[in-house]
Amino acid sequence: MSSGSQPRRHIFITGGASGIGRAVAQYFGDRGWFVSIADVDVQGMEDTLGLIEGGFKYSHRLDVRDREAWDVALQSAATAAGGKIDVMFNNAGIGTGGALADLEKDEIDACLDINLRGVLYGAQAAYPYLKAAAPGSALVNTASAAGITGGSGMSVYSATKFAVRSIAESLDAEWASDGIKVSSICPSFIETPLLDGTGHRGENEQIRARVLEAGLEITPVVEVAKAVWDAVHGDDVHYLVGKTAKRINFVKRWMPGLVRKQQRKASGLMGRN
Secondary structure, three states: OOOOOOOOOEEEEEOOOOHHHHHHHHHHHHOOOEEEEEEOOHHHHHHHHHOOOOOOEEEEEOOOOOHHHHHHHHHHHHHHOOOOOOEEEEOOOOOOOOOHHHOOHHHHHHHHHHHHHHHHHHHHHHHHHHHHHOOOOEEEEEOOHHHOOOOOOOHHHHHHHHHHHHHHHHHHHHOHHHOOEEEEEEEOOEOOHHHHOOOOOOOOOOHHHHHHHOOOOOEOOHHHHHHHHHHHHOOOOEEEEOHHHHHHHHHHHHOHHHHHHHHHHHHHHHHOO
């Protein structure tokens, strides 16, 4: 816990109503941080805050696609926490899957706007706060193992997550002189409510069922929270979470031809179902 002689550190988390955002809020809150969460799900945020002991917490309704709303949310959170933000966790995101030819325009737009535009807006809006709190401040963005290699039925989602990884690399260089750490976390399949969805409204099978059928690992969400903690206190740009993400990264780096062959084979199998 923070002592009286040491100011309590403050993390701002988007997508804090459930899943990864909730786990990170609990993890940092348990370690004495002031935790601010933002989301469009007000009840979910109340449930998250109820899991954090003590009064060092704050919530603000935020649609990450609204650039002006970002300024209001961050200013409100900073005021609640005593005037500063040490860490910005750009986590809000949605999953979109299915063949590109079958996706509706609103599905594509929503994924791009939330997963990519929201991350850029968040980084831009948080910059003056992180600069003021440096050195030791950090921007952490949620990418994905889907940002390491693309796969059939994941073109839009993978595009956003590849971009999130590249944003981290760009800002790591751009903000280095300001003393701000920048990184991305790259989880594979994490135990969150997203696994209970289908990823595409034209499908009925849950993502969870497909993951288990493929024999892939589902990683406890607390492992992502630990990765975010490591990112804030470490010095790497990308943090892989889960055995599947680490395996994908290894094979993609050393055996790219094998990855392509497996992806094309999997696409053919899905096409016959």
